[in-house]
Amino acid sequence: MIERSTYLQRDTVRPLVKPPVVPMEALLVGDLPQPPGWCYEPKWDGFRALIERKGESIEIWSKSGKPLGRYFPEVVDAISTIRNERLLLDGELVVPMGNHLSFAALQARLHPAASRIARLSRETPAQVILFDCLGKDDEDMRAAPFSERRAALEALHSNLGRSDVILSPLTTIPGEAQRWLAASGGALDGVIAKQSDLPYLPGQRAMRKVKQRRTADCVVGGYRKDAKGRVASLLLGLYVVQGRLDLVGFTSAFRATERVALATKVKAHEGGPGFTGRAPGGPSRWNPDKSGHYVALKHELVAEVVYDQVTSGRFRHGTKLLRWRPDKAPCQCTGDQLIREVKPAELIELGRRRLTINGSGEPSLRASRFRNEERTRDEHMAEELRNPKLDEHPRSNTEKDPADWVSGDDPMTGAQASYLTTLCEEAGEDLPPRDLTKAEASQRIDALRAKLGRD
Template identity: 45%
Template structure:
């Protein structure tokens, strides 16, 4: 492979801001795997956000790149997988695509194929474009990449703030994650948080049903384990919150000792997990957690905390939540899924159609 921009490339990143800034270039924020695709004739390489090659896991994306990208180019984008009826994104299915067995990789490529959504052009033919402004890179990208699928799509863009705000409010229903804002004069800056991202922020009251000990201090809390009650009154594990300074982690460890209970008396026993209850150890056998200790200290589910979160992935929080405050005024039994805001469904096809 001989391109003007060679792997590895450290992708340009975004920093979070609370509101969509005016006077910029806007794109939907896709919820997938960030990827840089390099094509030089018959050679294709896919680099991850951490710059590691992930080409072997996505043979169908290699085929799409050979079919739908220019012969010599480097493009930045997002690998995504749609749900069964192709109306939204399915991040859980995307996670399953990283598998060590080639036979499984090939089977998943057929059953849950990934698509590549392109949003930037780093090189074309023999020219390095990273020093050019975004406005020029985008114009060249639109000329070079048809982007209509079936394997490679060109992300939608707008410079209309009102339209970007509408995307922020509606596209979440198709599984998207917010809005990205970029200055039109922005050059491509590897590894720098030179763009901005605007994500949904919501709050939820959750039961604190356990904690994990901090990896560097056995007398400090690493994370609090959160639960919500389902319609049958079963407490399900929904995620963690862990945004505490070290001094506060030690204080929490001491404060929580009076709530520590026997594992056999806790809602998240091995038997409960076997019967279908979501517990913090559910992902223990996942290859993503190979060798990771997912044990926890069980607490009587009596304390309630308010946390900030962006969105749900199925029945759990998609990302680590942010601690907001304790809620001594709330009864644990009132912490149910019913309190959560459910985005109005929006067809992914309308987002991809541009």
């Protein structure tokens, strides 16, 4: 029996200082589970958000339990228009930017300056996509089957009439879920499957998820070595402007035996121009010793890699080497292969879909057609959002232990995330999780710098 949630207590004045539950998670599987008894939803690519309301107090909790409300005041305002005095909702934060959803714009919202947050909340307002209702008013719904929780969410959303609070679509037909993936051109992150009688099980991988398999053919423009002189990572490039090879990411998940063969393979192609457009970064004001050095290669090697998402024209995370493509001409490796995030117009259309309960008691969906619209790139978006303060290493707190920083519990900055990615790449380690705090990121940076002999 699930205990009564603390959010149902009638204290509507005290600030919300602790997340009431840990989000339920999904287990990665190869194929969608088949009927009967399964429901399917899009897997959105944003920030997971638990939304808690007690009277006038509203907070948005991240997947890791960090408060996000102050970074998204417009979402807090939107939730305040819901009539229910007490709520606990599960959803995803997203930011529309021009013709698509922008993860970079979403990350830019995690900024310590209140004035910048206020400006961005007006210039790039966020939306929240809701997909579960854990409780409302005096009713704790976590033990209720998903079909009942979804019906409650449907009723709650029907009274809103807002474009910034969106109901995630749902179907009981696996073919419909597969069409979402096909129609989105790969822009959705995948599909989530839930059993219609599933209670909300905090922290458990009780759902199932099938992720998109996105691939791209890239020119290997160079490589980096680890501290022992072995191949640490291959640097990947695409031709975005004719004749210019831009760095778009890396791949580094190699076994020790594979690294030996890689060293032989890349050695034969050394001496080329490397990246002639956007190249690996150089020094910054918080990392002046970073040279951006890499071994440049001729534009001859083509590798097919598996990636997850694209942000500002780059792979957001490390990629997996799928195979070499000797049959592919390097000049054919262009940026138009990359999949953008799904568009707001599609998002709103999906949000208009409504769940009903059919005669058998199973959830069903009356769905309009999911249109596939042409996507555009946002090559200049990152520069437009750039704030020089994000480039400062948070060593302004060097006199203190990182755990005692004034802003140590804030999410890590974009600069920290970028630097950590580079260090992990060079050290041959797994990429850092997205939800590190500034303090955790700095501790990880120091450990990696020590490992690489840079202290």
